[in-house]
Amino acid sequence: MLKIKKQALIKTKSDGIDSLYNKYGAMLLGYIFEIVKDQKLAEDFLVKVFCDLSYSLDELDWDKKSSWSQLQRFARKRLAAFTTIPEDEAIADRGSLVYSSRNKHFGQLNHEQQHVFYAMYYHGKSVAAISAELNKTEDLIRKILKEAFAILRKDAES
Amino acid sequence: MLRVKNYIESGILELYVMGAASDEETEELFYMREKYAQVREALWNLEIEMESVAQKMAVIPPAGILEKIEAEINSLVQIPDPDYLKVDKSSGYNSHSKRRKDFQFIEIEVASRQIRVHKLWAWAFAFLFLLLTFFLASAIYFYNKDNHIEKQVKQLKMELEKQRKR
Numbered sequence: 001m002l003k004i005k006k007q008a009l010i011k012t013k014s015d016g017i018d019s020l021y022n023k024y025g026a027m028l029l030g031y032i033f034e035i036v037k038d039q040k041l042a043e044d045f046l047v048k049v050f051c052d053l054s055y056s057l058d059e060l061d062w063d064k065k066s067s068w069s070q071l072q073r074f075a076r077k078r079l080a081a082f083t084t085i086p087e088d089e090a091i092a093d094r095g096s097l098v099y100s101s102r103n104k105h106f107g108q109l110n111h112e113q114q115h116v117f118y119a120m121y122y123h124g125k126s127v128a129a130i131s132a133e134l135n136k137t138e139d140l141i142r143k144i145l146k147e148a149f150a151i152l153r154k155d156a157e158s
Numbered sequence: 159m160l161r162v163k164n165y166i167e168s169g170i171l172e173l174y175v176m177g178a179a180s181d182e183e184t185e186e187l188f189y190m191r192e193k194y195a196q197v198r199e200a201l202w203n204l205e206i207e208m209e210s211v212a213q214k215m216a217v218i219p220p221a222g223i224l225e226k227i228e229a230e231i232n233s234l235v236q237i238p239d240p241d242y243l244k245v246d247k248s249s250g251y252n253s254h255s256k257r258r259k260d261f262q263f264i265e266i267e268v269a270s271r272q273i274r275v276h277k278l279w280a281w282a283f284a285f286l287f288l289l290l291t292f293f294l295a296s297a298i299y300f301y302n303k304d305n306h307i308e309k310q311v312k313q314l315k316m317e318l319e320k321q322r323k324r
Binding site: 042 | 168169170172173174175176177178180188205207208209210211212213214215216217218219220223224226227228230231232
């Protein structure tokens, strides 16, 4: 009985992971790659993220929250070693935080927009943290983010 | 209405879909989403657009990754510790298979200064404590009794001497 339940559980988990992988696997790999900057490492992390996800499938709110936002946050937590840069290092490294990206879509953004988008989306930094880093007001950071988002959105539509 | 429009324009929705909103901002957003259809619609559109942006930045995984994930999940079900699967940051080497070989060895950490004893010892110590209390009470009782008798003997001796002198 227990064995049947266990097999059913594995099957359910496996199906859930399969459908998530088919829909978001490539997006997650692209996301992870932008953070770790290494294809092989990104693939290893992708495997780890999906394995961890199989344990946390019930904890995530698939009805009320966006699946992609949740997956992206879930992956970023697992990449904390890459996303948490010491504050002084981040300030010193301000210019080079973004631009090793092989993603051509970032090319549409100016230097500031790239920095804000990258720091938030990939590193999960708060508006306050980026505002302090760039010595700009929080409202301005939000405005830059909106502009960056609008450009990327337009690019995605085309 | 203006409040809702300003809220949508504030950039909080973008923060949320990028996973950078604080807990307070998220809570407020959920409240606004429930209350105002415009917020709900704006957030829905942004989430779809964010997915489109992420799709544009997607990297197609090489063949075999899904099979690898399924194999890892099946092996993790047998070893109930998800942290067992660790990715070595420096080398990118997945240490699962290596650690699996080492699984026959037990890691011992001698950090605690406490020892574990069987529960029966609690009863033994309680019995010993009661026994010691009984002996102590008895000792005090007999000591006092002895003192009392000694005083009485002395008193009798003194009375006898007095009678002899008379």
